[in-house]
Amino acid sequence: MPLGRLPAWLLLAPALLLLLGMFLVPIGWFLVASLQELGSLAEILEEADAVLLSGAVGGALINTLWISAVVTALVLVIGYPVSYAMSRASGLAFTLLLLCIVLPYFTSTIVRTYAWMVLLGRNGLINQLLLGLGLVSEPVQLLYNRTGVIIGMTYVLLPYMVLTLYAAMKAVDMRLLQAAESMGATPLQVFARVFMPLTLHGVVAGVLITFILALGFFVTPALMGGPGDMMIAMLIEREVELTQNWPGAALMTIVLLVVTLILYGLYSRFTTDEKGAMP
């Protein structure tokens, strides 16, 4: 039954109130009140200049962009073949592949991070394998450094990419590929000139969503990284929890928020249907 305007808004009201009261207003209030502590607009801009260009914040911003870019690239390279296989699989093979993606996807981030901390430790499985195969002569430091952060984040973010790519690949009409083949295209040409262009919007959407989520990452780098792997979300948490520096946290929040929202705007343009690739 179609709903009238008034009943529709009445049904929407509770959720909107929650969103307003627990999300929009707190974020707005936190930002405005924290910045007001600094005084006039000129003073705020001066502080912004000092904070954002300081060594610690500048370094964290560079770390954040660099780690997010590397992780996104790795996730794409690993996710692409898996999604492709998933989009072509059926029956038991499909169910098993889906399980391999969905179980990690719905497992708590901290559990997945912990799992890699166990694997990458000095006496962990990975070091045992490397030693056993004779590839290294002593345990490699894989944890509490950049390598650990990248491995952990790649693992945590992989399912988002795979599920996004899968949706795009599933929609490709296989008859187009057969047509190209029957007209003499080599498998490489079929891939490069038919399949790849048809799934490109999925790749763009997957890259954007992975990068957006990576930018705001906090748990995995905090646990698996070293002192040199400070990311912006960790710095925000630290400013609030340790030093109670609300103005500093607010300035960094604005930077992270603006970048995230711009990329989200781009992402929305690449997902045509309203369902998008949300979980």
Place this chain on the structure above:
Amino acid sequence: MMGPVLRATLLKALVVLLAFGLLAPIIVVAIASFSGDGYLKFPPETFSTRWYARFLGDARWRSAIVNSVFIGLMTSALSTFLGFLTAYAMLRGNFRFKKVLASLLLTPVIVPHVITAVAVYFLSARLGVVGVRPWIAVAHTVVALPVVLVILQSALRTVDPALERAAMVCGCTRWGVFRRVVLPLAFPGIVSAALFSFLTSFDELVISIFLAGIRSETLPVRIWNSLLLEVEPTIAAVSTLLIAVTSVALGVDAVLRRVRG
């Protein structure tokens, strides 16, 4: 050039390897949690349930279980209720700003949780509600709502509006249509939504770190606090419990999907 058979085999081998790599860390933790050794070692030399005994024997871990379940159930009830009203209105309603509203409702997933967490903490500290469990559940509902909406919108899409009209023509009231037509048809979807919103809250860490205070530590917050100190085997047992809860939820959802057809 590679033959097509060889290429297909190579792709299959690669995918099997990658897929196994995705599942392996979770399986390793589950096996390691039954280790009888004094420190984390894989594969374990001896097996025991000593880490589970230590986990369940600790009053702080036990209270973390209670907190997590309690907050999870409240989040699940609240977000499923709000999400159902919203999904129904979004689907059947005819009003302006629908597109804007749809993306606004999904933004809590996109905005880094640390921002939401800091902002809600800022508000909560002033209201003096840090560590209050129902309040944590309300905060979790903000991030659980988008999950519920996606599930319920697809579930409600399968409810034919013609059925609702037919019931109304036959003299049913709006409430009657809702209770006897919409609710039963959408029921499997509602259970799925309740399940996944519970899971969202049960696994949530960042908002909980800020809002839990000392008295309302949830399981993920307890794991976080202990991991900052050391990687001890008790956490493998706790993690295995979280993995088991996820697996059960996914299993129930798979059965429900079959029911929904």
